[in-house]
Amino acid sequence: xxxxxxxxxxxxxxFQFSGHxxxxxxxxxxxxxxxxxxxxxxxYSVGFVMSLCQLLSILELFHIADGIEKARxxxxxxxxxxxxxxxxxxxxxxxxxxxxxxxxxxxxxxxxDLLRYPYQLLCVLDTPSIxxxxxxxxxxxxxxxxxxxxxxxTIYQVLPFVGPSAAFHVLLKIYLPLLxxxxxxxxxQLLKERQQHLDRWNKKMKRK
Numbered sequence: 001x002x003x004x005x006x007x008x009x010x011x012x013x014x015f016q017f018s019g020h021x022x023x024x025x026x027x028x029x030x031x032x033x034x035x036x037x038x039x040x041x042x043x044y045s046v047g048f049v050m051s052l053c054q055l056l057s058i059l060e061l062f063h064i065a066d067g068i069e070k071a072r073x074x075x076x077x078x079x080x081x082x083x084x085x086x087x088x089x090x091x092x093x094x095x096x097x098x099x100x101x102x103x104x105x106x107x108x109x110x111x112x113d114l115l116r117y118p119y120q121l122l123c124v125l126d127t128p129s130i131x132x133x134x135x136x137x138x139x140x141x142x143x144x145x146x147x148x149x150x151x152x153x154t155i156y157q158v159l160p161f162v163g164p165s166a167a168f169h170v171l172l173k174i175y176l177p178l179l180x181x182x183x184x185x186x187x188x189q190l191l192k193e194r195q196q197h198l199d200r201w202n203k204k205m206k207r208k
Contacts, residue, residue, distance in 0.1 A: 009068055043098070047097070061076060074185065085175075093158060137190075
């Protein structure tokens with residue numbers, strides 16, 4: 001019999017997985033139909049669902065703090081803040097929404113989350129997969145680095161649309177080095193988390 005916590009966790013991960021699957025399917029369908037022209041209005045077609053999924057991802061900080069999800073809080077906190085802050089910037093500046101880098105950024109975020117949520121769903125059902133575990137904790141490291149590069153390029157392309165004397169312009173310039181520092185810390189934490197989960201799996205297999 002499932003507990004309320006298990007039902008809630010399964011429902012949350014299923015919602016996120018469904019949302020990101022829809023985003024990926026929509027983006028691929030648009031690209032196959034319209035080609036490179038689809039890059040221009042990708043944000044208009046999937047931006048709302050992506051924003052909703054990323055906003056709800058704030059709940060994951062409470063999941064980790066409460067022990068619902070076994071993960072490191074610091075790297076997840078940095079990733080959640082990075083994504084939501086940048087989404088706010090993109091939403092506020094319509095001129096940047098049609099840039100190709102925004103489409104690339106959304107695609108990388110989407111793949112990162114699609115690596116994680118299926119594995120989380122299986123963990124809730126107590127049927128974890130070593131293949132998904134390896135993919136989740138290994139492939140996400142280079143993908144995360146690529147996403148941070150895309151975030152930096154996005155912010156750099158935002159700067160010309162903000163007056164150089166505006167406080168927002170200064171904040172974005174300050175944020176760029178902070179993004180690099182945060183990414184370094186997160187990558188280090190993700191490497192440690194990967195080793196921890198793989199070691200735990202190996203010990204579990206040896207006991208059987």
